[in-house]
Amino acid sequence: MTDAISADDIEALFPATHISLSDAPAEKEACIEYLLDLVVESGRVEDRERALDALLERESETTTGVGMGIGIPHAKTDAVNRPSLAFVRSEAGVDFGSMDGEPATLVFMILVPEAGGEEHLDILSSLSRALMHDDVRDRLHAAEDEATVQDVLREAIA
Template sequence: MKLLDILTRDTILTDLQAKDKPAVLEELLAPLSQTSAPSKEALMQVLMERERLGSTGIGDGIAIPHGKLDNLEDIFLIFGKSRRGVSFDAMDNRPVHLFFVILTPAAETGLHLKILARISRLLREPSVKNRLRQASSPEMVLEAIAPMDEDF
């Protein structure tokens, strides 16, 4: 499986408007309203519970909010970009511009960790980060990821 097997044009948001952590998480979850995902409230709860354990803002303008749910049947990967940046309690105290949200079924712990590790490796590549920061369409996001996308 590759990241582009689960990241789709429908789950890519290149112009986030939210200004704080709860609002950006809600905005990022909006594409799932037309899917088989649990309610937005249930998804928000799992993401906010994870944030209370420690911010998923890893620094350098990046956050990877993630969670596992018992009643989730599919794996969801959402990408979002904020031009102005969002205060997200990141490790470096800087605003976050790039978001990858990972939601997996609770029984898929191994897969959840593999996706998290794959995104982390991808974002260590400066050229990918730069292309994602400049992306203004879902196609540009997919094109930025594709050359480095490998099976996990």
């Protein structure tokens, strides 16, 4: 991955087990822990507490609420063994402190090993570009299963 993630990368980066269509916890830290636990359960996190600390430290530096109802908490940490993306949506929204003041209803979490700096930026920029489109966000809100979420993202970044 040099400039962006490809459609082929989605399955490895974003397995169905990292997607929750249940309502997210309403509080930001609980939402981040919820997403982290999806990745923990898939065996990609070697130290949950260190991964959580990295996510919360990054969150304290500057908001990961990007606006338009999107939150993208992210971190680089040696507590994970491979790049991972997780997703949950929220009916009421979670306050990620975004500039537009809107709560995040679509929340993606990115975790990348410490040595994966370039990859971290590639994933973040590809995801951010895809989520700028109204139709992509609408389709994520309407998705009825995990495969549809993967398909929407695969099509949006291709």
